[in-house]
Amino acid sequence: MQLRKLSIIASLLVAGAHADDYVALEYLQYNENDSRVSVSAPSLEINKDFGADYTLNASFVLDSVSGASPTYYDATSGASAHAKGPSGDIRYGNVNFDEQRAAGNVTLTTRFANRDELKVGVGYSTESDFYSYEGSASYMHYLDDSHNQSISLGGSYQSNEVLIKDCSYNAACDASSGASQKMTNDGYQLQLSFSQVIDTTSVADIGVFYGSESGYLSSPYHNIVRNANTVYAELKPDARDNYGVKLGYKKALGESLFAHASYKYYSDDWGINSHTIDTKLLYEVNDDLTLGGGVRYYMQSEADFYAKAFTAEKFASSDERVSDFNALTYKAELEYKFSDDLSYNLGANLYDQSTGLQATFFTTGLKYKF
């Protein structure tokens, strides 16, 4: 399955938090078990201040995604492992694909006299069968003169196009069987957060978020089985509202040790609820070397329309992403500073889902401050 474009809000809220000018080159290598998905993704980021009041941040990524993703298919057709329709030999297994994705986004931060910040961003992502465009904005307002408290309101709007290459046995299609059809969906996300400096060594934040999307929200590559004899394309509902809350805390434990912890609760009207606990420890061994490690625990419940087999239900999906599962990520990282301006980073992660999916991903890169 393809990697879909991430909402720009996360990138808005990560970049531009400090005023250093830098260029960063980063590389991701992601591999799943059982010869499933493999991704190689180089990316580039530039962060530049223009005077005291403006910062421009731009990032670009090129994914090469290949491998296989499990779904049901008609094994008798022989022509394509995405084959649907009546079948005497239905299998659940890996279906090969190969995809390139290019994505980029640009964010402009404007600071005002009281140092409040307005961030405005635009982004895009393209693959052969998927196009995504996004616009976003957030405003951060300091509530006190010492800048210990701030409140932020952010929103993003995303518009996507998905190409269904083959409309056979696909209830979402209007086009005739075998033809292709362009589908669309769009949605928005809103976030309101409050950040508080607790003392000279710790800061906490709390936020609530809400989102809504509508249109074609299914995947043309995920299939289901009805009546144990026919393979169809999945059909998820054409609307989804979600909301949640997030808590975060960062603490310096002495001069060289930093602890991060966060909790997120999510719920949507597909029946999915999830909890995410993320922790990290960073240790500055000396002026040049920082080591880090952490654990992330995730659990979600299944969507109302998820099952392994169906009969006449309208909405139906066997996509593991909407099933109930939990997942653990074990993380390790290091950063080495060649000088005040040039640093190298390396990260290794093991992601283990109770669905049987296991993945390792490595990141490595250079960052140069100028």
Add this chain to the structure above:
Amino acid sequence: MRYITILAAALLFGGCVSEVQPWEKATLAKDGMKEGGANPLVKKYEEHIYYSKEATKGGGSIGAGGCGCN
């Protein structure tokens, strides 16, 4: 869930906050205290992977009281 949030906010912010002066923010300005760490691109990769493999969306964290020295 609502009550957990209210309790968490009270614990986080009620009664345990001290006024930190602008010149006392050396520790808060360190890379180790930044939301995305020293490398925001890595954080983006991670979020992207989880978004692709899990059903949850939304909830990127906002933190701006750390340094306040812009």
Add this chain to the structure above:
Amino acid sequence: MKKSFTLACVALASTLFANETLLLEKEKTTILSFFASWCPSCKKELPQLAKLHDGYKKRGIEIIGIDVDKKLEDAHKFQEKMKEHLPFKVLNDTSNTIVGEYKPLGMPAIFIVKNNEVCATIFGAEEHLEERLEKELQTCKEKK
């Protein structure tokens, strides 16, 4: 925002608690620039101030930099790195006594002092520093 305090109080406090003493000449207009190694905007402001130094010196305006890093090692390392942008006198306020007296609302912080009184302040990064300083210096000049 205005503040007033006496030269004697500041000097006494500095002598008792700080590494170095801040002594201001009453009749002279002095620009105090508070900065630190961990403050990204300070790194941007210091070169701007350095460019104005010669012109101000000819006008009898003194610039004094005050480094509020708590560790002298950090202060020295930063000042060494920025040395081409520090043509003016710099004091190390490792005990934060001087900055504690002035209590800036942001970093970097500029205080314009004349006749033992603060007549203008600039807190946080300033997009057009030279113009803003000229405006504030004019305000100071017009004050009795």
